[in-house]
Amino acid sequence: MVEPLRALLALCCLALLTIPAWAAPLDRAAFAADLCGDGTAQVRGPEGLVQAGGDLSADDLAFAGRLLNALAERRLSCPADGALLLDRPDAPEGHDALTGAVRPAAEARAPILSLRQRAAIETARGTVALLTGPDPAARAAGLAVVERRIATVPAAVLDRARDAETDAGLKATITGLAQAAALSSPDPARRLAAIAAVAASPSGTAQARLAALKNDPAYASDPAFQAALDAGLAKVSRAVVIGDGLAVVYNGLSFASILFMAAAGLAIIFGLMGVINLAQGEFIMLGAYATYGVQEAFRRLAPGLLDLYLFAAIPVAFGAVALVGIVVEALILRHLYRRPLMSLLATWAVSLFLVNLVRVTIGTQNLQFAMPAYVSGGVPLYADFVVTWNRLFAIAFAAATLGLTLLILRRTPLGLDIRAVTQNRDMAACLGLPTRRIDRLAFGLGSGLAGLAGVALCPIYSVNPGMGSGFIVDSFMVVVLGGVGSLLGTLVAALGVGGANVLIEPVSGAVAAKVIVLVGIILFLQRRPEGLFAVRRRR
């Protein structure tokens, strides 16, 4: 707490140098009363603060900031008079906001914020952070909030922030924003600059803002304005189209990576043994539950490293599910290699068993996962295109899985054996390969891959006993479409199916997209049952 305060003080001094006189000090008691007041007052207070923000002393801003933060974080308690700042929500006592005295919070009420108040408070907090943030990162975060509600923030706030800013990059950003805010300024030169500034950071919102100016009288009368606006609008529109295109590619890629993760293990199992493993979805579910187990172990044993549990879960999920797969193979499937249709029913029974085992022992509710920063949130990359970390995680995960599996198949003795058995079981057996053992290991590998898919899905989907059932039809179609026994075929098929789904969805809706893609695959397979990449073999 001390360090930021000192920085605040330093900043205040700096501010004092640039802006010598304050218009009026903040009425702290009234402000506190507003924040503890009814909905209207809770909006009035923060809005007033933002309006006066350009002129308030740093001290006042810091005071307001403390109160606003406390209110947003449910640490503001409202007794009959004044306001209390609590250290944590529902604490029994707190410091009086004005006097600093410790008072009990028992009889006080904790206000609940509606969306309107929330928006006003968010803007006010952003303003305070922008003006008094101790480091560029805090000020940049404040700026991001202010930018989202630029219409409600007076120019004075931005001017003051710009003048006080020491970080060159941030200063330029604030300048740009201040310029952009002047879209409806009476000064034609500033307007032109504003158009350029808005066009410099393209987005759907920017496009809408510029498009609205087409109705402005100046558009008809002022050729320079018209030219600037048209140029700016064209630039933004182009960027938005590109951004949307990128989003489509990204969405397709992320869907494809999920499909691929779900189908990769199947491709190996089906390609090698001709076994339709209907429990593959449940193996994915088990992988996700193994991940949960790892998380809980971290929580107990190494809470400090909790953020890394997803990585620790990779070998655990792989190993655990591979083991389950090997057990299933050893107990059940090994007796059924000559009867693939019966192995299909057997794996269905296994899937039924696993779902209900998990349901009875752990329960039906969604599991609670801690989401480390690298799998939550996202970053706007270009125009409206946001890269969400959880999807990127899945894409990277799928790519790594692909690489690793190819490595195993192409570069290890097991991989060689697997490929030999896949291509000609009888010949491999004649050559003395232990085909039964290879089957078992390959089944373990395929199951382990499903376990990995479970890890990758944790940040994306809800994890519950039934989560696996949704994958089975899709992933089989991907495997068969790609061509049995061809991992690259599976990849291409996953990309194709994912891309087609994402492309069709905006046109005809999600249901129709799925139907169209599946019907397409069915028709294709009936013309070419061996799929895209399977090698024609002698019967």
Next chain:
Amino acid sequence: MSGAVQTALAGPAGPARRAVRDPLVAGLVGLCLAAAAGLLVAPPAPYLVNALGQLAAFAILAVSLDLVWGYLGILSLGHGLFFAIGGYVCAMHLLAHGAAVTGVLPDFVQFMGWKSLPAYWAGLDHAPYAFVLALALAGLVAFVFGLASFRSRVNGVYFSIISQALVYVAMLLMYRNDTGLGGNNGMTGFPLLFGWPMGSPGVVTGLAVAALLTLAAILASTRLLVGSAIGRRMLACRDDETRLRTLGYSTTRLKLGIWCLSAMIAALAGILYVPQVGIINPRVLAPDLSIEIAVWVAIGGLGRLGGAVIGAILVNGLKFWLSAAMPEAWPFILSGLVLLVVLVLPNGLLDLVGWRPRPTWLRSSR
């Protein structure tokens, strides 16, 4: 229908003797007739009558699958589709009939904002037309899908996967509200059957008796079929399709004919099922349900029509009972039963009583 099947139906007397020599099927047919007579003479509580009728419908469905799986080696994981076609057309008939008599439009039609039943419902209030339409539609869908698959020699597990995808697509389509057949809620609230109020004891008993008699008829006639020359070709096709083709038989036609026949029997089961449960919705198209049909057949005993009947009645009877008596245990019992049958009793529960009319060499497709 292929010429082959027609020959079978007009087959010589030999197969008939065989059917009589099949004590399992003969016994089951007798049991069905006796049960039907019993229901007419001394009906038990209506809900029991109703449950019995449902079981009979499921048994017909199982027989339809056994016909293609047990005797042709084609495992369809999409038979729920044909069942649903029968069910949906039957539901449409019941609603159209109800609307024609009472003048009140069905719920979902009002919901869709339609002022009357859509044009393609025309005539559905006439039962014979609806009946023929249901069978024809199931046969047509089966024909198109089968023709495409069998001509490209899609078989074995590939056929299973693709047929599963087919039923899945149908499910997605039917869940769509805009498809216009009630979406997720499906169709329900059938007021009348042939002018009688649905749910009255007479109608309940009548439906159950109809289902039992149909089961007996289907069982007897399919037994005749599989005992005929056609049936021998089916077994030959199951065990070595290439061999059969190189002996001059068009297996595509044979498979297509039996496949369509099986689809129509499944549709018949759907027709009998829907008025008894009073609802049809896209859930019957869930891939899981179609797999379950295969489970009934496998548990009872593959390639013996009686086995399918026993399996369907046993599994569903147990399900009715256990899912209420021991809801936690039922899924475990079912999966255990499947594994037991698959691993220990490859010819189904009939192995337990050592009943083997003829060896079934459960050879996989090549």
Next chain:
Amino acid sequence: MTALVVDALTVAFGRFTALDAVSLAVDPGEVRAVIGPNGAGKTTLLDVISGITKPVSGRVMLGDHIDLTKRSEAEIAKAGVRRKFQKPSVFPALTVRENLEIGCGPALPARDRPARIASMLGEIGLGPRAEVPAGRLAHGEKQWLEIGMVLAAEPALLLLDEPVAGLSDTETAQTAALIRRLRRPDRAILVIEHDMGFVEAIADRVTVLHEGRTLYEGSMAGARAEPQVIEVFLGR
């Protein structure tokens, strides 16, 4: 006229060329043996003739008009071609009699079947086993049953894929005798076999295949004299 003409037949599986522009002609009434080491393409040749495999290029003419590469297995069979597979391919779930009944083919009227079946049962000596499911037969019995099945339709072109593989000497001799009995002016017989003694006993001419190509065509004696043939096949 010839019974069967194979003309520049090429078959490929992926990158592997199984048959490379193979040609041969079989006259009516001839018994032709195709010999060659493993992987020479012998079975592939029969696969193409019986319609199981489609070639990349080339033609297979039955008689003067029928191009077999354009027809399905069933159509080829209806045109009078029958094949006995290397692995005895009978229907295990059906009895011997039922197998033979199917062997009669769809074209034979039902009233003619019992006589045909009876004569076949006599021919292959399985009369006492007529009601036994084929799955319970011994290996040799299965071979004979399959021969009976393919003969039941009185084929114009008979393809035999290693008919004596795994048979005892006595059975081999019986089979050779049977094949000699089967010779008819309107029937051509194409045999694939490893057993040289057997080939010598039955074949009018031999074709030697090696790595998908025709190495030699002519009499068995000529084959024994051909240095190339000796090198790749007979010499070892």
Next chain:
Amino acid sequence: MTHLTRRSFVGTAALLAAPALIRPAAAADTVKLGCLFSSSGTMANLEGRLNHVVRMAADEINGRGGVNGRQIEVLTSDPASDWPLYAQVGRQMLQQEKVAALFGCWTSVSRKSVLPVVEQNDGLLFYPLHFEGDENSKNVVYVNSPPASSVLPAVDYLMGPDGVGAKRFFMIGSDYVWPRTINKQLKGYWKSKGIPESAWREEYVPFGFSNFQTLVNQVRSFASQPGGQAIVVLTVVGSSIPDFLREFANQGISATDVPILGLDMVEADLEGLDTGKLVGHLNCWAYLQAAKGERNQKFLADWAAYVRAKNVPFSADTVIDPMVSAYDSVNLWALAAAKAGSFAVPEVRKAFAGLSFNDPSGYTLTMTGENNYVSRGVFIGSVNEKRGFDVLWQSPNAPTPVPFSPYG
């Protein structure tokens, strides 16, 4: 429950021997109530807990001496989320067990499946879920609110000055009757307020849909169009709810940018989510766990105690609207039966007129003779950091239910 099922289903298996197996109805000193809630299958996590709530309510009433001098016996079953099985079990409960009333169904389709059964047997089904309305059977008591009396107030709130002054609407729903009906009624409502059609968009996804990237992209671009504040009216159900919320938060859209009104959203849907980024999104129900008042405190405490005492496999500290509605159902039935002095359905039905019950939500539930709907209050909840909902707004009184919406 073992009694019920063993008796009957052995009968089914034994076919013709069945009648002999059915024992006469239970002794005369109890009255039976039947439950139709699944404890397995897709609905288990939600429906399963209602079985226990009904038992808890019955225990309470029995503790007070029962109804009309008789103790209540609760029969439960497991229709296994299989719609035809609801009808099957319901039929059996009415015909064989002669239950005085049925409590059950969560989804509309299961209710529709049971509806003919209760109508044919003149039974009573208490249905505890909010639903699409447009139905009024004399054999069903619709304990929860139809959209016109719950959803419209919530949307009104969001459109008003206390909300966000919403002007534009992005409706995303699962593709079935409930979302479509709600959206149809909303559109009718907006039309009546002179809002142009260009101000809304409607998208439907299949059940269990989870890939919301494209839709969230569309929401973002919709919200950036001019024309005023946009909100999302979310009527997806089941696992689609958390999946949508997660994608929404990950793409950086907050409740103050575009608020979501999640009409089927309950606490269970927030399990497994980081709600810090979801704070402020809204739901609306006739009961929220955060409802103020002694009655709610008592109910929460009772439930927690019941869970512990009976070892119920559900959370002791989560209570959702349908649980309270199921609790209300039993009490309403008991009040009506007591008032009628009879368990006969026609008598009980007559007694509904003028019935009132003070339920845990703090409102007084009332019924009129006009229909079988119940007046309930309306709560608007706001997601908080603790994976729960705060009460943001609640209606001043319990509005009169409108079974058939005037807006569509």
